[in-house]
Amino acid sequence: MAGTEVENSISEWALHLGNARALSKNTVSSYSSDLRLLVRFLTIYKAEEILLDHLKHLEKADIRSWFLYRRERGESTKTISRGLSAVKSFLRYLGEIGETHTSDVLTMKPPKTKKTLPRPLTIDQINEILDAVGTLKHNEWIIKRDRAILALIYSVGLRISEALSLNRSDVLVSSGFIRVVGKGRKVRDVPLTGVIKDVIEGYISSMEPQSSEALFVNKDGGRLSASSVQKLVKCARKMLGLSETATPHALRHSCATHLMEHGGDLRSIQELLGHASISSTQIYADVAQRYVSDVYDKCHPFATRRVRKEQ
Numbered sequence: 658m659a660g661t662e663v664e665n666s667i668s669e670w671a672l673h674l675g676n677a678r679a680l681s682k683n684t685v686s687s688y689s690s691d692l693r694l695l696v697r698f699l700t701i702y703k704a705e706e707i708l709l710d711h712l713k714h715l716e717k718a719d720i721r722s723w724f725l726y727r728r729e730r731g732e733s734t735k736t737i738s739r740g741l742s743a744v745k746s747f748l749r750y751l752g753e754i755g756e757t758h759t760s761d762v763l764t765m766k767p768p769k770t771k772k773t774l775p776r777p778l779t780i781d782q783i784n785e786i787l788d789a790v791g792t793l794k795h796n797e798w799i800i801k802r803d804r805a806i807l808a809l810i811y812s813v814g815l816r817i818s819e820a821l822s823l824n825r826s827d828v829l830v831s832s833g834f835i836r837v838v839g840k841g842r843k844v845r846d847v848p849l850t851g852v853i854k855d856v857i858e859g860y861i862s863s864m865e866p867q868s869s870e871a872l873f874v875n876k877d878g879g880r881l882s883a884s885s886v887q888k889l890v891k892c893a894r895k896m897l898g899l900s901e902t903a904t905p906h907a908l909r910h911s912c913a914t915h916l917m918e919h920g921g922d923l924r925s926i927q928e929l930l931g932h933a934s935i936s937s938t939q940i941y942a943d944v945a946q947r948y949v950s951d952v953y954d955k956c957h958p959f960a961t962r963r964v965r966k967e968q
Contacts, residue, residue: 662709667692670750679842681818691743698723713751713758720744720762738767776902777914783811786903789893798863799876803889805860806873806881809835810905813847814912814929816840817883817905823872828857847929 671689674680680688699707702722720741727737744762751758778786790803810820819837827836833854834846849857864874871880886905894903916929 663696663707663712666709666712666751667696667747670747673750674746681840683818687739688743688746691740692747695723695740695744698726702726709756712747713756713760715744715748715758715760715762717762717765720765724768734768734770738770741765741767776900776907777911778899778903778907780915782897782899782903783908783911785897786890786893786899789896790889792896793889793892796876798860798865801856801860801863802873802881805856806886807890807905807908808853808856811908811912812853814909814916815847816909817886821873821881821883821886824870825861825872826870828861828872830854830858845929 667689670692671685674685674688675682696707696712699711699719702719703711723740724737727740741762745765748758748760748763787804787807790807791800794800794803806820809815810817813835815837816839819839822838823835828849829836829846830849833849835849835857837845837847839845861872869878869880873881875881875885883905890903890905894900913929
């Protein structure tokens with residue numbers, strides 16, 4: 658078990674991540690869980706109570722053993738890599754507050770992850786999901802709310818957390834934008850035009866007067882939760898027989914991919930999605946290229962696969 662000193666340090670570090678570093682609540686929660694998992698692992702691995710001094714002198718062998726333990730539990734390489742990032746962040750924090758450490762874990766490289774391309778939905782599948790929403794609920798304003806949030810995520814590529822944190826005052830109808838607070842509390846304006854403008858305005862006009870400043874609310878007037886949106890999409894995809902990859906986040910992927918397929922440039926899409934690095938946006942160019950290749954293979958008379966089938 659973690660001693661009081663260790664637990665207090667983790668709690669103070671978590672506050673630092675949320676306040677000074679402006680990390681999202683989900684990231685702070687995940688990092689804190691990772692570090693507490695490490696402490697529990699080391700307690701068993703070393704058969705002793707883990708003190709702050711132990712964490713100051715972590716060895717690479719400790720982390721490698723922890724990696725192996727997590728792999729045996731079936732955790733993904735991405736999750737394990739996040740754990741290393743959490744440990745490094747904690748050690749840097751100790752240094753910032755004057756707690757000297759001699760750990761060489763900061764020089765460790767994360768385990769290599771297999772590059773996977775996101776799976777976008779087709780426009781027909783997205784329309785089917787939006788249509789299915791009308792059969793899952795009976796209250797008119799809830800149907801409008803559900804369609805509005807899914808349509809918004811797809812239309813401008815929002816993260817689900819960004820959509821749910823929107824307030825009514827962020828919808829700038831007169832200027833044609835929605836103000837979004839993204840990762841690191843960075844603010845960006847995304848376009849509110851065409852179909853999505855009508856959908857959002859229709860939803861807002863159907864809302865009952867209430868004191869909540871939130872744009873997307875539950876039936877009690879509180880801010881809508883991510884689990885509610887995930888459950889909604891899960892029900893819709895089951896009804897339609899879609900793959901489990903059809904998630905709220907897949908709508909964001911689909912937005913970026915469809916823009917790329919229709920000639921959108923990387924820099925503009927980067928700004929729309931709120932990516933800090935252009936490399937994060939580059940993956941959608943790869944997805945679009947794969948899509949074009951698939952279309953060529955299926956349709957062009959001189960495509961290698963098509964020629965072979967017809968011979």
